[in-house]
Structure formats: C-alpha cells, structure tokens
Amino acid sequence: MRLKDKVALITGGSMGIGKATAILFAKEGAKVVITGRNEKNLKEAVADAEKEGVEIDYVVSDVSKEEDCKKAVDYTVSKYGRIDILFNNAGILPLGITHETSVEDWDNVFNINVKGTFLMSKYTIPHMLKQGKGCIVNNSSVLGLKAIPGAAAYNATKGAITQLTRSMALEYADKGIRVNGICPGTIWTPMVEGFLREVPQAKQFLEEMQPITKSLGRFGKPEEIAHAVLFLCDDNVQFMTGTMLSVDGGWIAK
Numbered sequence: 001m002r003l004k005d006k007v008a009l010i011t012g013g014s015m016g017i018g019k020a021t022a023i024l025f026a027k028e029g030a031k032v033v034i035t036g037r038n039e040k041n042l043k044e045a046v047a048d049a050e051k052e053g054v055e056i057d058y059v060v061s062d063v064s065k066e067e068d069c070k071k072a073v074d075y076t077v078s079k080y081g082r083i084d085i086l087f088n089n090a091g092i093l094p095l096g097i098t099h100e101t102s103v104e105d106w107d108n109v110f111n112i113n114v115k116g117t118f119l120m121s122k123y124t125i126p127h128m129l130k131q132g133k134g135c136i137v138n139n140s141s142v143l144g145l146k147a148i149p150g151a152a153a154y155n156a157t158k159g160a161i162t163q164l165t166r167s168m169a170l171e172y173a174d175k176g177i178r179v180n181g182i183c184p185g186t187i188w189t190p191m192v193e194g195f196l197r198e199v200p201q202a203k204q205f206l207e208e209m210q211p212i213t214k215s216l217g218r219f220g221k222p223e224e225i226a227h228a229v230l231f232l233c234d235d236n237v238q239f240m241t242g243t244m245l246s247v248d249g250g251w252i253a254k
Contacts (some may be wrong), residue, residue: 002234004029007080011063012090014041016189020222021229026054033076035061063090063116073123085233086124088117089139098152106153113157133176135233138165140181142248162244169242178241180232185248187220
C-alpha cells in the first residue's frame with residue numbers, strides 16, 4: 001500500500017495508460033479521481049476498476065479548457081480535501097510533416113498535450129503549496145527526448161512537456177513538490193489501436209518505425225508504464241525531481 005490515504009488526480013484516465021495507472025494507484029491505497037471528455041468511457045473505467053476490487057471516481061473534463069481543469073481540481077479537493085498526486089496523462093497523437101500539418105491540427109494537439117498539462121498544474125500546485133508537499137508526473141514521451149519524422153506537431157508538444165517538467169521541478173524543489181516526467185515508447189493502447197484504424201498512413205508509419213521502436217521485439221503494455229509512474233510517486237524516491245524516465249524497451253539507447 002505505497003499510496004495509502006493519498007489522493008491522486010489523473011487526466012485521460014478512462015483508458016490506456018491513464019486507466020491502468022488509476023487502477024494500480026487504487027490498489028496501492030490511493031483515492032483516485034480520473035478525468036476525460038467522454039463520460040461513457042469514464043464509467044466503463046470505473047466498472048473495470050470495480051472488477052479489480054477497487055473504487056475510483058471520475059469527473060468529465062476537457063484539459064484544453066481552463067474552466068474544466070479548474071473544475072476537476074476543485075471537485076477533487078472538495079471531495080477529498082487535498083491532492084497529493086497529479087498525473088498529467090491526457091494526450092493525442094496526430095501525424096504529419098511540418099508543412100503538411102494544418103494550423104487546426106497544430107493548435108489542437110498543443111491545446112491538449114501542452115496547455116492541458118500547464119492548466120492542470122496551474123490549478124493543482126496552489127493546493128500542494130498549502131500542504132507543503134506534492135508529486136506531479138507529466139506524460140511526455142520518448143519523442144520528448146528524440147524526434148522521428150512524420151510527427152512534427154506531436155514531437156514538438158512532447159519536447160515542450162519535457163522542458164515544462166524540468167522548469168516546474170526547479171521552481172518547486174524547495175517547496176516540497178516533486179515534478180518528474182514519464183517517457184513511454186510505443187505502448188499498445190486504445191489510442192494506438194484507433195490511430196491504426198483511422199489514419200490511413202498509420203500502419204505504414206508504425207511498420208517503418210518498428211526497427212527503431214521495438215528493441216525488445218514488442219510494444220509496451222499500459223501496466224508497465226503505470227508501475228513506472230507509481231515508482232515516481234513513491235515517497236521512497238524523494239530525491240528524484242526533474243527526471244525524464246524512459247520506459248521504451250531500449251529505444252532511447254539507440
């Protein structure tokens with residue numbers, strides 16, 4: 001029970017890495033609130049948690065909207081009195097080289113991936129400052145550390161999250177708030193499945209990237225990332241802040 005009596009707020013928590021982390025945190029004793037834009041998916045995540053013998057709560061929230069971010073934080077604090085852990089997990093993955101990326105797609109991915117991380121942190125940090133303690137994990141990517149062709153906007157957002165994470169870590173290091181980033185490689189999630197179904201060039205893109213991304217001969221599992229996030233939130237690693245932890249099957253080592 002490494003998170004006994006802790007309160008955790010997880011964005012993008014209805015599926016994939018977010019859901020796996022929410023369920024793991026609940027099993028470790030945390031009170032968990034997940035957010036997402038689709039209430040049906042959120043309810044399904046709650047039901048899946050119940051099947052695992054744990055309870056999680058949810059609030060419908062779009063991280064690209066300031067009022068929704070504030071609402072999610074206010075809801076969590078009003079229900080549980082505090083927020084000990086924030087996992088900024090929500091994100092989307094568009095494809096496209098720079099000159100073929102539409103302004104609409106560029107703005108959309110930055111609003112969700114970067115602005116959402118900023119807004120959730122902006123409204124959570126004051127509560128952590130009052131507590132004198134807190135832990136924030138931002139979901140960057142191995143692509144926040146190195147780039148690949150064909151995903152210019154996504155690469156740019158993850159690079160921004162990496163630098164935001166480092167900035168936040170330095171800003172709050174002496175105030176009891178640790179801020180780290182998780183950098184997954186290619187993880188088999190509903191986002192990747194939907195990506196393969198809906199984006200015509202996605203399958204070819206992933207096939208071309210396999211020699212780079214699959215050092216272990218497979219994609220990662222959401223649960224493997226969840227355990228890494230749990231490690232970053234463990235009070236036994238208080239000396240770790242400003243770290244970008246790669247969980248990528250060896251990709252970054254190439």
